[in-house]
Amino acid sequence: MTPVISIIVAVYKAESCLRRCVDSLLAQTFQDYEILLVDDGSPDRSGEICDEYARKDNRVRVFHKENGGVASARQCGMNNARGEYVIHADPDDWVEPNMLEELYGKAKEENADMIICDVWRDTSKKSTYVKQRLFILEHCVMLKDVFQQLHGSCWNKLVKRACYSKYDVNFPEGLSYGEDTYVSVCLLAHPIKMAYVPKAFYHYVQNVNYSSLTRRPVKILVEQCEKLCDLLRCKLSENQFKEIYPALRYRQACVILTSAGENPYIVTFKKDFEGVRKAILHQNFSFKRKTLFWIAFYISPYIAHFFYTFCR
Secondary structure (H helix, E strand, O other): OOOOOEEEEEOOOOOOOHHHHHHHHHHHOOEEEEEEEEEEEOOOHHHHHHHHHHOEEEEEEEEEEOOOOOOHHHHHHHHHOOEEEEEEEOOOEEEEOOOHHHHHHOOOOOOOOOEEEEEEEEEEEEEEOOOOOOOOOOOOHHHHOOOOOOOOOOOOOEEEHHHHOOOOOOOOOOOOOOHHHHHHHHOOOOOOEEEEEEEEEEEEEEHHHHHHHHHHHHHHHHHHHHHHHHHHHHHHHHHHHHHHHHHHHHHHHHHHOOOOOOOOOOOHHHHHHHHHHHHHHHOOOOHHHHHHHHHHHHHOHHHHHHHHHHHO
């Protein structure tokens, strides 16, 4: 029997946290779903743990592949998904038991293509409720303000699987940062019907070392930001890309100012971002981020970097 929902989990080096993730997915009050665990060539016991769950529960399907990065793992899941709707989860995160029931209920109620919910951001110290600022549920509006009003990740969005094929949206191989944002933006570039559930079901865990962006060299992150920009330039219309370009540059500037370790981009920060300075400063972000960028542009990016490091 074909499941209604497919949950895709791209797994890599996740043996310490994978069980919590899968257990929370198996505890859903909604029953008609499958879980696709894609082992992306993990060198630890992640693959064995995946197989263990598949043996115990027929809702779990496992796919082992050579390491190709998170985008290729997500796409492997998409290629094998059978559900009418799909949603993604990261192996270091976990979800509330009523997530699928609430999201699917909203999907049927409003005949929606994409259903969005709020999220919890969990650290070792606290959980913070992150509300999606969705005032106008129109794809063209959300595309313009995707980085301010809507989290770019795929894990707080239940999406009709047919939308991916209809609009030729795939996870781009080789993109290891922002691959989910790329997919979300590409979907929002088309006339999809959106719905919103103002509740948080997904726990985004930020204190797991293997997934922390701060552990990646800033050079790689900046290059990935540039690649994301190039991919979207090719995928979107000229007007659509023009609308989101300041937000893309804002994202790149955030990476530079908030990354740890050796950071050669700080030296040329003002020069590199002068052309989009006003656009970045007009982005709708928190007071802390506004302060960070004001310091970076009008005083010193070095001081801004220091401010972020010691005030986060």
